[in-house]
Amino acid sequence: MTADDLLARHRAVLPSWMTLYYAEPIELVSGQGRRVTDARGRTYLDFFGGVLTNSLGYDIAEVREAVQRQLATGIVHTSTLYLIRQQVELAEKVARLSGIPDARVFFTNSGSEANEAALLVATNHRRSHQILAVRNSYHGRTYATMGATGNRTWSPTSINPLQVAWLHSGDRLRGLLARLPEADRVDAAAEDLREVLATQTSGDVACLIAEPIQGVGGFVHGPDGLFAAWKKILDEHGILLISDEVQTGWGRTGEHFWGYQAHGVTPDLLTFAKGIGNGFALAGVVGRAEVLDSVSGISFSTFGGNPISTAAGNAVLDYLLAHDLQANAARVGRILGDGLRAAVAELDRVGEVRGKGLMLGVEFVHPGTGAPDAALTTRIFEACREGGLLTGKGGLYGNVLRMGPPLTLTEEEAREGLAILVDAIRSGVAAAHP
Numbered sequence: 001m002t003a004d005d006l007l008a009r010h011r012a013v014l015p016s017w018m019t020l021y022y023a024e025p026i027e028l029v030s031g032q033g034r035r036v037t038d039a040r041g042r043t044y045l046d047f048f049g050g051v052l053t054n055s056l057g058y059d060i061a062e063v064r065e066a067v068q069r070q071l072a073t074g075i076v077h078t079s080t081l082y083l084i085r086q087q088v089e090l091a092e093k094v095a096r097l098s099g100i101p102d103a104r105v106f107f108t109n110s111g112s113e114a115n116e117a118a119l120l121v122a123t124n125h126r127r128s129h130q131i132l133a134v135r136n137s138y139h140g141r142t143y144a145t146m147g148a149t150g151n152r153t154w155s156p157t158s159i160n161p162l163q164v165a166w167l168h169s170g171d172r173l174r175g176l177l178a179r180l181p182e183a184d185r186v187d188a189a190a191e192d193l194r195e196v197l198a199t200q201t202s203g204d205v206a207c208l209i210a211e212p213i214q215g216v217g218g219f220v221h222g223p224d225g226l227f228a229a230w231k232k233i234l235d236e237h238g239i240l241l242i243s244d245e246v247q248t249g250w251g252r253t254g255e256h257f258w259g260y261q262a263h264g265v266t267p268d269l270l271t272f273a274k275g276i277g278n279g280f281a282l283a284g285v286v287g288r289a290e291v292l293d294s295v296s297g298i299s300f301s302t303f304g305g306n307p308i309s310t311a312a313g314n315a316v317l318d319y320l321l322a323h324d325l326q327a328n329a330a331r332v333g334r335i336l337g338d339g340l341r342a343a344v345a346e347l348d349r350v351g352e353v354r355g356k357g358l359m360l361g362v363e364f365v366h367p368g369t370g371a372p373d374a375a376l377t378t379r380i381f382e383a384c385r386e387g388g389l390l391t392g393k394g395g396l397y398g399n400v401l402r403m404g405p406p407l408t409l410t411e412e413e414a415r416e417g418l419a420i421l422v423d424a425i426r427s428g429v430a431a432a433h434p
């Protein structure tokens with residue numbers, strides 16, 4: 001091992017369960033716009049944005065300058081025991097945008113902590129530790145959020161502070177509701193909820209936590225209106241709805257600012273992370289005052305909403321809104337989504353192209369059986385990188401290619417990435433046939 005062999009050094013000092021992408025993992029050393037360059041000097045178009053986190057892309061002057069202005073004050077950290085102007089300003093904006101009436105915002109450092117806080121609030125409010133969660137979900141890596149994660153790979157503990165009952169996701173391709181027509185799937189999912197409440201709970205459930213589009217789960221989502229059908233039943237019992245918007249927030253789905261808005265319903269609590277910081281550690285939970293104030297003791301986050309991350313967050317949010325990146329996600333996402341659907345229409349190894357806006361997934365299957373084909377997915381994923389495009393991978397069975405580029409992606413870049421993607425898919429599929 002040489003001093004420069006970063007992979008060997010990584011393996012020697014970091015835990016084995018920290019997964020690295022690619023047979024030959026890469027180190028990204030610089031970035032500009034939607035492009036990143038690795039340590040060998042190879043530049044890639046980035047369709048994964050640090051897991052849907054670099055919402056604006058790389059080296060954004062407005063964000064850099066906002067952080068530099070804060071650094072120049074000499075104050076990086078004060079703790080939330082003191083007033084933080086940037087935090088209050090960001091909370092005002094997020095509260096207004098959330099759609100939740102009389103909203104309060106609590107800032108954390110990560111999506112896991114945001115969901116943990118939402119679960120704390122909901123279980124305190126309802127005085128119950130029973131919750132509902134959705135199969136194939138991902139909510140984080142704390143005990144409560146792993147407990148609410150419906151994917152064994154990402155939930156490596158049996159310890160769970162919550163009692164969880166599981167709902168079907170409304171997946172079109174897999175599970176008991178698969179292949180039902182859209183409207184029937186909503187009815188079947190609602191029926192499933194009624195049955196789960198009647199058979200697996202004592203009725204006084206605290207909340208349902210759900211992602212509008214399941215991120216780690218491979219961008220699986222139920223039909224529009226599903227959350228509304230669920231909420232109608234939840235309301236009969238006073239059960240709260242938490243919308244985990246960690247991946248779907250800030251206009252990524254193109255059609256709406258939040259994923260929940262596709263369902264014609266407002267959640268009681270909403271959690272956010274990733275895209276709001278464009279790389280700075282910033283997350284949080286929003287809820288009605290009456291709900292969010294339910295925490296019965298002091299709850300404190302040393303770094304949550306600190307002056308640096310909220311300076312970045314304000315700059316990111318102002319940029320997103322000023323440039324109407326939601327509309328860009330819709331426009332450019334259509335080029336990518338339509339292009340992908342047209343290119344793979346004839347391919348029997350593609351189970352589905354799904355997602356919304358700039359959150360698009362392609363699921364690969366064995367022809368005939370529809371069984372997941374993770375090996376083909378990995379080959380295509382590697383081929384994309386060789387072609388100069390970074391993508392993500394996911395899904396319960398590791399057979400979904402995930403695209404979540406910065407929301408600033410241009411039409412030309414979308415077409416450039418699409419060509420690489422289609423090439424990688426076509427050649428991967430062709431090589432897969434005997």
Ligand SMILES: Cc1ncc(COP(=O)(O)O)c(C=O)c1O
Nearest residue numbers: 110111112138139140215246247
């Ligand atoms: C939907 C969702 N919720 C929560 C989390 C956890 O966020 P973090 O990794 O910032 O703790 C993630 C992370 O990928 C996520 O995708």
